[in-house]
Amino acid sequence: MLRYALKRLQSLVISLVIASLVIFAAIEVIPGDPASFMLGFNAKPEAVEALRDQLGLNQSLIKRYFSWVSGLLTGNFGTSYTYRSPVSEIIGDRLWISLPLAVYALTLTVLIAFPAGIFAATRRGSRTDVAVMSVTQLGVAIPNFWFAILMVLLFSINLRWFSAGGFPGWENGFWPAIKALTLPAIALALPQASILARVMRSSLLDTLGQDYIRTSRAKGLTRRQALWRHALRNALIPVLTIIGLQFSFLLAGAIIIENVFYLPGLGRLVFQSISQRDLIVVESVVMLLVFAVILVNFTVDLAYAWVDPRLRARA
Amino acid sequence: MKITRNLAVAAIALMTAMNAAHAAKTGVTIGLQLEPPHLDPTSAAAGAIDQVLYSNVFEGLTRFGPDGSVGPGLAESWKISADGCIYTFTLREGVTFHDGSTLDAGDVVFSLDRARAEDSTNAQKALFENIDKVEAKGDTTVKITLKKPQGDFLFNLAWGDAVIVAPESIEDIKNNPVGTGAFTFGNWAKGDKITLVRNDDYWGDAAKLESATFKFISEPTAAFAAMMAEDIDAFYSFPAPENLASFEADPRFTVLSGSTEGETILSINNKQEPFDNLLVRRAVSHAIDRSAIIDGAMFGYGTPIGTHFAPHHPDYVDLTNFSNYDPEKAKALLKEAGLEDGFKTTLKLPPPSYARRGGEIIAAQLREVGIETEISNLEWAQWLEQVFRGKDFGLSIVSHTEPMDIGIYARPEYYFQYDNADFQQMIKDLSTESDPKKRSTALKKAQMTIARDAVNGYLFQLALTSVVNAKLKGIWENAPTQALDLTAVSWED
Numbered sequence: 087m088l089r090y091a092l093k094r095l096q097s098l099v100i101s102l103v104i105a106s107l108v109i110f111a112a113i114e115v116i117p118g119d120p121a122s123f124m125l126g127f128n129a130k131p132e133a134v135e136a137l138r139d140q141l142g143l144n145q146s147l148i149k150r151y152f153s154w155v156s157g158l159l160t161g162n163f164g165t166s167y168t169y170r171s172p173v174s175e176i177i178g179d180r181l182w183i184s185l186p187l188a189v190y191a192l193t194l195t196v197l198i199a200f201p202a203g204i205f206a207a208t209r210r211g212s213r214t215d216v217a218v219m220s221v222t223q224l225g226v227a228i229p230n231f232w233f234a235i236l237m238v239l240l241f242s243i244n245l246r247w248f249s250a251g252g253f254p255g256w257e258n259g260f261w262p263a264i265k266a267l268t269l270p271a272i273a274l275a276l277p278q279a280s281i282l283a284r285v286m287r288s289s290l291l292d293t294l295g296q297d298y299i300r301t302s303r304a305k306g307l308t309r310r311q312a313l314w315r316h317a318l319r320n321a322l323i324p325v326l327t328i329i330g331l332q333f334s335f336l337l338a339g340a341i342i343i344e345n346v347f348y349l350p351g352l353g354r355l356v357f358q359s360i361s362q363r364d365l366i367v368v369e370s371v372v373m374l375l376v377f378a379v380i381l382v383n384f385t386v387d388l389a390y391a392w393v394d395p396r397l398r399a400r401a
Numbered sequence: 402m403k404i405t406r407n408l409a410v411a412a413i414a415l416m417t418a419m420n421a422a423h424a425a426k427t428g429v430t431i432g433l434q435l436e437p438p439h440l441d442p443t444s445a446a447a448g449a450i451d452q453v454l455y456s457n458v459f460e461g462l463t464r465f466g467p468d469g470s471v472g473p474g475l476a477e478s479w480k481i482s483a484d485g486c487i488y489t490f491t492l493r494e495g496v497t498f499h500d501g502s503t504l505d506a507g508d509v510v511f512s513l514d515r516a517r518a519e520d521s522t523n524a525q526k527a528l529f530e531n532i533d534k535v536e537a538k539g540d541t542t543v544k545i546t547l548k549k550p551q552g553d554f555l556f557n558l559a560w561g562d563a564v565i566v567a568p569e570s571i572e573d574i575k576n577n578p579v580g581t582g583a584f585t586f587g588n589w590a591k592g593d594k595i596t597l598v599r600n601d602d603y604w605g606d607a608a609k610l611e612s613a614t615f616k617f618i619s620e621p622t623a624a625f626a627a628m629m630a631e632d633i634d635a636f637y638s639f640p641a642p643e644n645l646a647s648f649e650a651d652p653r654f655t656v657l658s659g660s661t662e663g664e665t666i667l668s669i670n671n672k673q674e675p676f677d678n679l680l681v682r683r684a685v686s687h688a689i690d691r692s693a694i695i696d697g698a699m700f701g702y703g704t705p706i707g708t709h710f711a712p713h714h715p716d717y718v719d720l721t722n723f724s725n726y727d728p729e730k731a732k733a734l735l736k737e738a739g740l741e742d743g744f745k746t747t748l749k750l751p752p753p754s755y756a757r758r759g760g761e762i763i764a765a766q767l768r769e770v771g772i773e774t775e776i777s778n779l780e781w782a783q784w785l786e787q788v789f790r791g792k793d794f795g796l797s798i799v800s801h802t803e804p805m806d807i808g809i810y811a812r813p814e815y816y817f818q819y820d821n822a823d824f825q826q827m828i829k830d831l832s833t834e835s836d837p838k839k840r841s842t843a844l845k846k847a848q849m850t851i852a853r854d855a856v857n858g859y860l861f862q863l864a865l866t867s868v869v870n871a872k873l874k875g876i877w878e879n880a881p882t883q884a885l886d887l888t889a890v891s892w893e894d
Contacts, residue, residue: 118782122790124438125524126446128803137444137522168438169591170575176591235622242630250626252616253593345620348627350592358592358619361752362438363782 090397094387098380105376106158110151113369119143120167120363141167154369163370168362173370176355183253184344184351187267187274188336194275195282195332202279203286208313210291218283225280231342234273238346241269251347270347274340278332285328289321296320322393330386334379426892428612429873431885432624432636436592436617439575442561443516446524448802448883451561452637453595453615455884458499459564459580462490462509462543463555469713469804469881471559475504475581476543485550485835492541496604498567499585506537512565513545525562525803531832552835553805561882583608583888593617597887609875609891628654628868635869635876637885640754642700648868658702659865659878660713663800665703665755667763667858670794672818675744682855684734685796686724688770689763689858698758703861708848709807712862713879716844720852724859731770743771746795750776751784755863756798763798763858789816800863804882807844808832810851819856 121137122129138144157164163173206218242250248269254262293299294317302312341353348354352371359367391397437449442459456464456474464474476490496504515521517529531554533546547554557563570579578586583603587596594616599608616633618624621641627633628648639645639656648654667689675681691705704712707720735741750760757778764774774796779787788794794816801809811828813820824847831843852859865880875890 116782117786118780119786120782122785123782124445124447125522127789127801128527128806128809129446129524130526132519133522133524133526136520139520140522170439171591179591235626238626238630242626242632246630249632250630251618251623252627252632255590346623348593348616348618348620348623350590354592354619358436361780361782364438 090391091388094384098384101380102377105380106155106373107151109369109372109376110154113365113372114147114150116360116363116365118363120365123363124168154366158370158373164366166359166364166367168359168364169367173367176367177352177371177374180350180352180355182256183267183349184337184340184353186263187270187340187349187351188333190264190267190271191274191278191336192329192333194271195278196329198275198279199282199286202283204290204313204318206283207287207290207294208309218287222280222283225276226284228277230273230277231346233276234269234343234346237269237273251349253349266349270340270343270349273343273346274336278336282325282328282332286321286325289324290317293317293320319393323390326386326389326393330382334375334382337378338375427610428614429610429635429887429890429892430614430616430633432616432618432627432633434617434619434624434638434640437595440578440586440589440595441574442564443512443566444522444524444575451883452885453597454578454580454582454586455561455564455882456582456886456888457584457597457613458578458582458586459561459566460582461558461560461564462492463559465559465881465884467877467879467881467886469879471556474559475509475565479555485833486547488545488547488554489538490543490545492543493604494541496581497602498570498581499579499600500567500570502567502569504565504567504581505540506543508567509543509565510535510537511568513563515566515571516563523562525560528557528560528563550833550835552832552840556805559882561884584613587612606888608888610887613887613890631870634873635867637867637876639866639868642702642754642866645700645702645866645868653871655869655871657865657867657869657876657878659867659880660704660711661802661863661865661880662711662804662806662882663802663863664706664709664711664806665759665798665800665860665863666709667860668788668794668797668799668817669855669857670792670796670817671820671856672792673795675738675740676746676795678738679855680734680738681740683724684731684738684770685767685772686855686858687727687734688731688767688772689724689860690726690766691721691860692726693766694759694762695861697762698755699861699864702864702866704864705861706859708852708859709801709810709857710844710848711804714805716841716848718845718848720848721859723852724855728766728770735771741771743773745773745775748774748776748796748798749784749788749794750778750798751781752778753800755800759798759860763796792816792818796858798860802863802883807847807851810847810856817857819851819854821850821854824850 121134121141121143125134125137166173166176169176202218206215209215238250241248249266253266256263299312299317302316340351341357344351344353356368356371433449433452435449437453438445438447440450440454442450442454460474462474462476463471466472475492475496477493479488479490481488492506498504513529513532513535516523517532531547531549531551533548536544538544566574567579583600584597585600587598589595594614597613599611618627624636624640625644628636645656649656669676669682669685671677695701695703705721706712707723710717748760748764750756760776764776767774788797808828809815810819811825827843827847834840834843869876872893874893877886
């Protein structure tokens with residue numbers, strides 16, 4: 087198990103180094119200068135030059151790359167060009183929204199998908215199965231931002247149960263914060279739950295048809311016992327893969343939902359920073375997201391080994 | 402079971418809290434589409450900085466009134482020497498900054514010297530170019546010597562870029578602005594909102610509101626929902642004109658439609674072929690149907706203009722007939738220029754909806770007369786790089802929001818590259834002219850010159866359309882500068 091983990095860790099580090107190079111190169115070549123963006127139409131060239139100096143933009147690319155990477159390693163992400171405050175602080179604030187939102191949405195996803203998937207698989211071909219399949223088909227097809235707008239129309243404008251968006255901050259209590267994240271989390275979870283339920287169903291159907299299930303039934307286990315003890319655990323591998331991918335997606339891919347509900351999360355930060363050419367923020371957030379994705383994959387790899395001992399042995 | 406009960410209790414508590422807030426409203430929440438990049442009005446061009454801070458937190462020696470007139474600010478009076486070169490300002494007594502320090506002449510010297518210093522990052526550094534020296538004469542008297550007389554000096558000092566800051570708090574101004582205004586800076590949850598709190602030690606009439614929150618909502622749909630759900634009390638410059646009709650029909654809201662300093666123009670690259678030919682530029686100006694653009698892109702909000710000047714200004718001349726919609730004439734002019742088969746050019750559009758929507762309509766109108774445009778949609782940073790700095794464009798659409806900016810036509814290096822020595826002389830003379838009558842005549846002549854030369858296609862004056870809770874009073878209808886002065890805003894009982 088340890089060797090397996092070390093091997094995974096090695097590929098994690100290599101991926102990170104490559105990612106940092108690619109991100110830095112890609113973002114530095116986007117046209118558009120942060121200083122002239124900030125000073126606008128009437129700026130005198132010497133004022134733009136003075137600002138470029140202040141921001142350290144007149145240093146060489148290589149020097150900037152190394153100071154960025156060495157900063158990242160020591161936890162110093164630099165100072166935002168526009169906000170003029172530490173990038174780590176800005177990202178920290180946003181994470182307190184994006185991370186709970188992702189966890190909330192993923193929890194809803196699992197809570198919906200597991201029962202639905204198991205239910206459909208164990209009643210294959212029945213009317214409930216057909217119903218679950220059609221609803222999930224719809225869930226995959228409906229764009230989440232459209233669904234979000236529908237929910238806002240119903241729950242915020244007509245019924246007035248929820249605010250149309252925004253975030254009160256955790257300092258104003260746990261429940262108001264959770265309430266503010268509820269509609270966005272549902273909007274994010276719906277398509278993900280639909281995907282996961284379908285994966286769960288097909289994976290479970292797959293394992294239910296395996297010989298060892300028949301053997302276990304022959305040994306006298308009831309259908310239910312065979313399902314819980316043998317089929318489910320074996321069906322989990324593809325499901326875990328999807329959950330890992332979904333978590334990364336929810337963390338990084340909530341940009342549109344964050345815009346619809348004007349939540350100050352990471353997605354909106356990236357969006358805003360790109361248009362303002364706050365390159366250092368963009369680089370650091372993207373790097374952080376890459377790190378999160380790689381870390382999630384790493385964890386999923388370890389989880390495989392946990393559910394499937396064969397993988398441990400192979401490594 | 403327990404969780405459901407907790408949830409229910411929480412929901413009830415929340416509703417009570419919300420109702421209590423409705424009972425006695427002393428604060429206001431205002432939606433803005435863009436968030437300020439930082440909070441120093443003297444080192445960035447972003448309009449959002451002024452919208453939050455101008456005259457709320459920071460004040461200048463002079464200030465803009467709601468009608469665009471310039472009146473006393475921190476200076477209660479001033480004397481101008483006979484040659485027009487020396488301005489002596491008397492500061493108000495007993496003005497303190499929000500950190501408790503007293504405003505004195507030294508702060509004014511510091512602020513103006515900082516704005517015009519060699520390493521200054523002031524976005525409007527040109528406003529201070531004519532200043533020769535700034536001296537403190539005692540605690541409350543400031544003497545400013547100009548290099549040459551300047552007609553619009555008091556006007557320039559009213560800009561957000563000329564507000565008075567204190568040396569003690571300058572270090573941290575971008576995140577903790579300390580000014581002299583009726584509101585102090587409270588808190589900034591980045592990406593989300595900025596809160597201002599009433600300054601009870603204000604030198605003038607205290608603000609009626611106890612606090613003000615600016616909330617940043619970039620998505621038009623979200624802005625609509627937030628307003629409809631009454632999460633916010635007003636949305637300044639509402640981003641989706643197509644929704645204004647539904648607000649107008651709703652008794653809970655008032656739609657304010659005022660004027661801005663934003664001349665929206667079809668910019669033409671005057672040095673690029675074939676636009677270097679006056680006939681071609683005139684053809685373009687006759688090919689454009691302004692009313693179709695205002696109706697189609699702005700849902701009827703906007704005033705047609707025929708030159709680069711704000712229609713609400715007393716010296717404005719209506720020159721729209723000079724470039725009336727006449728496609729036949731446009732075709733004839735193109736033929737005269739030897740381009741009867743038309744030509745192809747680029748149309749580079751920045752993000753605002755006036756540009757993106759207006760661009761589609763203009764492209765169709767130009768096609769009618771044989772001009773094919775290749776549209777590219779750019780972000781602001783790209784637009785600044787390619788169009789504004791690189792001058793790599795044929796046509797573009799942009800709203801020039803700086804007040805009284807006809808002077809940009811006297812800068813041959815400016816992105817549309819209009820180079821007319823007579824016009825440049827006109828603006829030069831104007832800058833030293835302080836006789837109101839002569840100024841007025843000169844301004845009118847300047848407007849006519851650029852209209853005759855069809856430098857750009859003049860489309861419309863951008864309207865400021867804000868949606869406001871019907872009970873909220875005192876929000877500025879017009880925008881003489883990009884400010885949202887809250888000092889006189891209050892709730893009706």
